[in-house]
Amino acid sequence: METASRESAREILYGYLAGKGLRKTTQRDAIIEAAFSTKEHFKAEELLVMARKIDLSVSRATVYRTLPLLVESGLLRELDLGGETKLYDPNFLEHPTHNHLVCVDCKKIIEFEDINMELLENCITRRLGFSPTNKMVKIEAHCDELRQHGQCAKRATGSEG
Ligand SMILES: [Zn+2]
Ligand SMILES: [Zn+2]
Known part of the structure; x- marks a missing residue:
């Protein structure tokens, strides 16, 4: 599965680059490899570290x-989830309609998909006289766990955001 999605990512990107007269390079290959071998959202600097593990010659x-x-x-989506650094999301290729819930206590990001939400978003958009193209919903929320037990279990794995 992951290999297939990396292969199609490569095809899409190189098709796009060819249209702009840009050539393929082993460094770009390494960056794609790194970007789509994870399901995590990442920062540019994190992508640099991951890509360098594959090809040391990848530059910032x-x-x-x-x-x-x-x-x-259209391969990666830029996310603004309220942190000070932009995040990049590699999961829209396989899950084009997913949304994000952000824990305001630990900044943990949880992805979710819901067909009802999808329908509702389309209905609202059409009712207002538009055709939906790009939709993303962000929910900010407190953990029930934190409220009940005074501790957020996600905190251990959450990043500083
Ligand atoms: Zn995501
Ligand atoms: Zn939390």
């Missing part, structure tokens, strides 16, 4: 030049 400049191409070609 290449990562920062390639990221917008990945976003423009």
Whole structure:
């Protein structure tokens, strides 16, 4: 599954690059490999670290030049979930309609999909006279666990955000 999605990611990106007259490079390959071998949301600097594990010659400049191409070609989604750094989300290829719940206590991000939400969003958008293209819902929430037990279990694995 993961390999298949990386393969199609590569095809989509190289199709997009060809249209812009840009060539494929082993560094771009390593960046795609890194971006789509994880289900986690990542920051640009984290992608750099992951890509360098695959190909040491990947430079920061290449990562920062390639990221917008990945976003423009629709492979990665840029997320603004309220942290001070932009996050990139590799999961829209396989789950194009997923949404995010953010724990305001530990900043943990939980992905969810719900067919009812999908229908409702489409209905609302159409009712207002638009055709839905790009939808993302963010829910900020407190953990029930924190409220009941005074501790958030997600805190251990959550990042500082
Ligand atoms: Zn996501
Ligand atoms: Zn939490």
